[in-house]
Amino acid sequence: MEIIKKLTQAVMEGEEEIAVETAQAILDEKVDLQAVIKELTETMRILGKQFEEFEIFLPEMILAADAMTAAMDIFNPVLVASGTKQQKGTVVLGTAPGDMHEIGKNIVNTVLTADGFNVIDLGKNVPIMEFVNKAKENSAEIIAISALMTTTMPGATDVINLLKDKGIRENHKVIVGGAPTSKEWAEKIGADGWAVSAAEAVVLTNNLVGAK
Numbered sequence: 001m002e003i004i005k006k007l008t009q010a011v012m013e014g015e016e017e018i019a020v021e022t023a024q025a026i027l028d029e030k031v032d033l034q035a036v037i038k039e040l041t042e043t044m045r046i047l048g049k050q051f052e053e054f055e056i057f058l059p060e061m062i063l064a065a066d067a068m069t070a071a072m073d074i075f076n077p078v079l080v081a082s083g084t085k086q087q088k089g090t091v092v093l094g095t096a097p098g099d100m101h102e103i104g105k106n107i108v109n110t111v112l113t114a115d116g117f118n119v120i121d122l123g124k125n126v127p128i129m130e131f132v133n134k135a136k137e138n139s140a141e142i143i144a145i146s147a148l149m150t151t152t153m154p155g156a157t158d159v160i161n162l163l164k165d166k167g168i169r170e171n172h173k174v175i176v177g178g179a180p181t182s183k184e185w186a187e188k189i190g191a192d193g194w195a196v197s198a199a200e201a202v203v204l205t206n207n208l209v210g211a212k
Contacts, residue, residue, distance in 0.1 A: 003029065004036055007071060008043045014063025016070045023074035033075055041114045044068060048111060048199030062103060065110040072113060087118045089209040090140040092131060094122035096155030101148035104178065104198070108144065111198045112205060128158045135172045141209050144201070147178040157189045173208045177201060 010019040050056045147153045163169040173192040186194035195201035
């Protein structure tokens with residue numbers, strides 16, 4: 001459908017204003033929002049893959065994520081009111097204690113939200129207790145921790161240990177990511193998964209939620 005194509009193109013090109021205008025037009029024309037969300041999700045997956053393969057770079061990815069978020073802000077009230085917004089599960093997301101880098105986390109937030117997850121974004125420099133408390137309060141299937149510095153990586157280990165101390169480790173899967181992290185490190189600290197990119201974070205989260 002031409003109007004959906006126009007929206008996905010606006011997201012691909014990071015044209016936030018056009019994305020908002022087109023999203024509103026989609027509502028006015030009563031286009032099937034589930035079809036729209038499906039196309040937007042695929043668009044973000046394609047962008048994530050392009051970013052991973054250095055076909056696009058961080059500024060383009062940020063603009064696309066902002067356009068996607070702006071469009072979803074138009075759709076969300078209607079989806080919630082109609083009861084058609086499907087939630088695959090809840091993800092508590094934040095950067096490790098001491099880590100002030102949010103860009104990668106924000107992109108993961110956008111892609112997971114587009115894919116149908118309820119994302120509770122705790123922001124940056126999140127205390128380990130807040131990760132655990134918010135996950136418990138919201139019955140979150142996933143705790144996702146971003147670490148962009150080697151000095152903040154131990155925060156993920158601390159979250160896992162706190163879950164164990166409280167006897168609720170089995171209630172929440174813990175996934176990690178960020179430039180200095182690796183699959184081997186994730187396995188060493190006892191995390192349930194590691195993602196090198198936003199696109200892989202979506203696949204990983206779907207697999208873990210599906211396995212619960």
